[in-house]
Amino acid sequence: MARLDLKIAGGTVATSADGFRADIGVRGGRIVALGDDLPPAEETIDARGKLAVPGGVDGHCHMDQQPWEGRETADDFRSGTISAACGGTTTVIPFAMQLRGQSLSAIVADYHERARLKAVVDYAFHLIVGDPTAQVLGQELPPLMAEGCTSIKIYLTYDLLVLSDRQVLEVLDFARREGAVVMVHAENDDCIRWLTDRLVATGKTAFKYHGIAHSVAGEREATHRAITLAEVAEVPVLIAHVSTGAAAAQIRAAQARGLKVMAETCPQYLFLTADHMDTHDMEGTKYVCTPPPRTVADQGHIWRALADGTFQVFSSDHSPWRYADKISGGPATPFHKVPNGVPGIETRLPLLYSEGVGTGRLSLQKFVALGATNPARIYGLYPRKGTIAVGSDADLVVWDTERRVTITNAMLHNATDYTAYEGMTVTGWPILTLSRGEVVWRDGEVLGRPGRGQFLPCARAEGYRPAA
Numbered sequence: 001m002a003r004l005d006l007k008i009a010g011g012t013v014a015t016s017a018d019g020f021r022a023d024i025g026v027r028g029g030r031i032v033a034l035g036d037d038l039p040p041a042e043e044t045i046d047a048r049g050k051l052a053v054p055g056g057v058d059g060h061c062h063m064d065q066q067p068w069e070g071r072e073t074a075d076d077f078r079s080g081t082i083s084a085a086c087g088g089t090t091t092v093i094p095f096a097m098q099l100r101g102q103s104l105s106a107i108v109a110d111y112h113e114r115a116r117l118k119a120v121v122d123y124a125f126h127l128i129v130g131d132p133t134a135q136v137l138g139q140e141l142p143p144l145m146a147e148g149c150t151s152i153k154i155y156l157t158y159d160l161l162v163l164s165d166r167q168v169l170e171v172l173d174f175a176r177r178e179g180a181v182v183m184v185h186a187e188n189d190d191c192i193r194w195l196t197d198r199l200v201a202t203g204k205t206a207f208k209y210h211g212i213a214h215s216v217a218g219e220r221e222a223t224h225r226a227i228t229l230a231e232v233a234e235v236p237v238l239i240a241h242v243s244t245g246a247a248a249a250q251i252r253a254a255q256a257r258g259l260k261v262m263a264e265t266c267p268q269y270l271f272l273t274a275d276h277m278d279t280h281d282m283e284g285t286k287y288v289c290t291p292p293p294r295t296v297a298d299q300g301h302i303w304r305a306l307a308d309g310t311f312q313v314f315s316s317d318h319s320p321w322r323y324a325d326k327i328s329g330g331p332a333t334p335f336h337k338v339p340n341g342v343p344g345i346e347t348r349l350p351l352l353y354s355e356g357v358g359t360g361r362l363s364l365q366k367f368v369a370l371g372a373t374n375p376a377r378i379y380g381l382y383p384r385k386g387t388i389a390v391g392s393d394a395d396l397v398v399w400d401t402e403r404r405v406t407i408t409n410a411m412l413h414n415a416t417d418y419t420a421y422e423g424m425t426v427t428g429w430p431i432l433t434l435s436r437g438e439v440v441w442r443d444g445e446v447l448g449r450p451g452r453g454q455f456l457p458c459a460r461a462e463g464y465r466p467a468a
Helices: 077-086 104-116 134-146 165-178 189-201 209-213 216-233 245-256 282-287 296-307 348-357 364-378
Strands: 004-014 019-027 030-035 041-046 051-054 056-058 089-092 095-098 126-129 151-155 181-185 237-239 261-265 396-406 425-435 438-442
Touching: 004 030, 004 364, 004 396, 051 364, 056 348, 056 364, 077 089, 077 425, 077 438, 089 425, 095 104, 104 126, 104 134, 126 134, 134 165, 151 165, 165 181, 165 216, 189 209, 189 216, 216 237, 216 245, 245 261, 245 296, 261 296, 296 364, 348 364, 348 396, 348 425
Parallel strands: 004 041, 004 051, 056 089, 095 126, 126 151, 151 181, 181 237, 237 261
Antiparallel strands: 004 019, 019 030, 051 396, 396 425, 425 438
16 A cells, blocks of 8 residues: 555544544545554544544535625635634535526626635535526536536525525426526515514514514415425425424425425524523524524424434534624614524534533434535535545544533634634534645644535436436
8 A cells, every 4th residue: 555644543433323433544534444554644533542433524504605795795705714613514505695687697607706715624615596587597507517606595585585486397307307406595476574563563573573573484485385385396395494392393204205295404503592592682692593493392303303314414504693783773673684694614513512411312423424425425525524434535523522611702704703602512523624635724723724625516316416
């Protein structure tokens, strides 16, 4: 065997299927050997007593996004991917967002330029389709698919993004023909608008009313409708950022009927509740996201859905608005004018490990599957990403599973000025992150250079490839 570039020695290796003690040998940025007592390497990392897992794949995050309602995200591709790496994530899939009236091709070209010189870890793009015209579906999307942008997100709410049922069916039909993966933001837009108008008209504008306007019933109905439309179009679908037990029940029932329905959830639905928005000061704005945090009972349903396989993916939905942006309208700002979203790309995996694996809610293998392997499979990056196997990229994270960390925004590496998880203590933290065999984070020191991250063309969904 030719001399190894790098050896991670003596750690406990965990994949979505196995756990075993082994050395990991790396050459040319790829894993080339797994076994006991591998030969010497140019560099050896001692992982004895530590856990080695595949680099995380964050399949739902926002950074350097085109301006939304006059605001830009705090994180660009530099700060966003540094924060990802420090939290054990080595692949990010943010969104190139087309609003109504825009050219999707132009948006993607702009997004490539935003990422090319800044990204520290590897990245792919989801395509937000907010205007599925014949031009977009017939002329713009096919070449973007050929270039490796094979996943699409659509919305059942939001100005400039909401699609009619007919438009949803047109996008799903495109996905079936071309092998695209479609993820859906499932909330009932008319319910949100009607409830918001009634609340505002009666002076109920406090931040806590965000959770009432974005009702559990509206999420349940939209989830059911998205599943129904996908069934009509005969195509798989992924329901994004599920927040309620009611929506989870719709997904579980569809899966029991044999439909290929996938789902993800996010940290805010496990660690925050509606009570966080119910404050007498501006602090409640920090927790305003869509869908909103729900109840403790809903948290239990979400944990169950992660454990029993109803949900396949755990993403951050990292939405890095600054607290300063959230409170820019002052104390009289009504709930529906607060920018939606919470940051969380760096804390995603430590929170899941500590409260999932550490409490026995999840197995170690389930943790790896939810945070790395499943999103890599679903979005066409496996086995290059999401696993520890000969031939895979050497995207590896060494964890100190005993390290106790109290989360503060000051210790994080994104560009936002707050974290929704301030003061929470977790057990288990990434101490070293490798991206394609290169150390990009080592126990307190960022080593990855901007621009080293590579764009990842994603494969089309299996079983839905275009005919030869």
